[in-house]
Amino acid sequence: MIVDVATYRDGTRQEVADLHTALRRCADLADPADDTQALPSSQEFLWLGLKDPSAEEFTDIASALHLHRLAVEDAVVGHQRPKIEYYDDTVFVVLKVLEYFDETSSVETGEIMVFVGRHFVVTVRRGEIGALSDVRAAVEGDTAELRRGPKGVLHAVMDKVVSGYTVIDAALEQDVEEVEEQVFSPTRSSDAQQIYSLKREVLEVRRAAFPLVAPMKRLVDGDGNGGGPGEGQDPHAAHHPLDEQAVFVLRDVLDNLVRTVEHVESYDRLLTDILNAHLAQVSVRQNEDMRKISAWAAIAAASTLIAGIYGMNFEHMPELTWRLGYPGCLLLMAGVCLGLYRFFKRSGWL
Incomplete structure (x- = not known):
């Protein structure tokens, strides 16, 4: 269940001996009535990484961090549409992570959910795709990123996922060019199945990337709720975990995401034209x-x-x-x- 857990204080990782103690510490830091905390909120936070948790396993964590039941249900059940939602002072992000396999020219899909609070980050991974160990190592190697707190982790995770889209974008472009050359070559071949399979892979990427564009635009533009209003959500929460700097760095991620979506949509149209040309031939x-x-x-x-x-x-x-x-x-x-x-x-x- 627990892949990795650590507390980060002033840009330094500290191992967690007891998870319940660390969760209580997060609750104490989040208590606005407690003025005994010496460290600013951005300099101490808990990063808890989970994989395929059950509802029972997630109950204590959700209760201690005051995670909304609807977001917890989405994280436990999985198979959610990419989205960004606000629940009081917590941001809930659902991301589809993709991995491309050269041997079969296929795209596999995984899922990552991220809970971002003022003093904690909870990442939930479903499936075997999308391990975040390299993201954690990169963040831990960057003191400035750690000092940004949970919002720095959110940026690193989203950048990792969208960068994966960019890699797959380049691979799909090469596959489309190859099948285009093959269709218009003088050699006779049956390409309809290959074209259809490639269209399915393009559709898989589109399903992962396209739904994320609108909520990310609303997030970086500061236009209210990133995922639409819902029970317990407050788009104008007083202690919103994403500040102006966090929104600024996410603009670069949004640019890459929009570029990938535009390319994928062009691949889909081009493959349709290639398929029609093949059938005509x-x-x-x-x-x-x-x-x-x-x-x-x-x-x-x-x-x-x-x-x-x-x-x-x-x-x-x-x-x-x-x-x-x-x-x-x-x-x-x-x-x-x-x-x-x-x-x-x-x-x-x-």
Whole structure:
């Protein structure tokens, strides 16, 4: 369940001996009536990483950190649409993480949920895709990022996910170019299945990236609730965990996201055009094959007609007693076939 947990104070990682104690510490820091805390809110926070938690396992954590039940339910059940929602002073982010496999040219999808409070970050990963160990290591190696607190972690996680989209964008671009060259090459091949499979991969990326654009735009523009109003949500919370600096750095992530979505949509349209072109080529090639078959059938029918006439059992046929009748008949058949062949060749049927 727990992948990693640590407390970060003044840019330094501190191991957690007892999770319940660390959770109580977060609750104490979040208490506005408690003025005994010496450290600013951005300099001490808890980062708890979970993987596929059950409802029972998540209960104590949700209760201690005052996580909203709807957000907790989404994190436990999974299979959510990418979104950003506000619940009082907590931001709940759902991200689809993608991974591209060169061997099969396929895209696999995972899911990451992030709870961001004033003094805590809870990352929930569902599935085997999207491990955040490298993100945690990068953040821990950057003291300035750690000093930004939970909002720095949120930026690092979102940047990691969107950077993955950018990598897949480049891979899909190469695949689309390859299938385009293959379709328009003179070599005959059956490309419809490959094109359709590639369209499915493009759709998978679009489903992950496109729904995130609108809430991220609202987030960086400061236009109210990033995920739409709901029970317990307050878009004007007094202690919003994302400050102006956090919103500023997220603009770069948004730019990369929008660029990826634009590219993916262009790939989808291009693949549709490529598929239509492939089907048109198949139809044209079938027509060409039918013309060739018809031309050869006509050539064979002409010689068959002559052979059939002279194969009839009649006694009074002048050619039967002619010494040159047999070679003359063969020459006639050859001449007719050659003439038809040259005619069909000039007309483009052969």
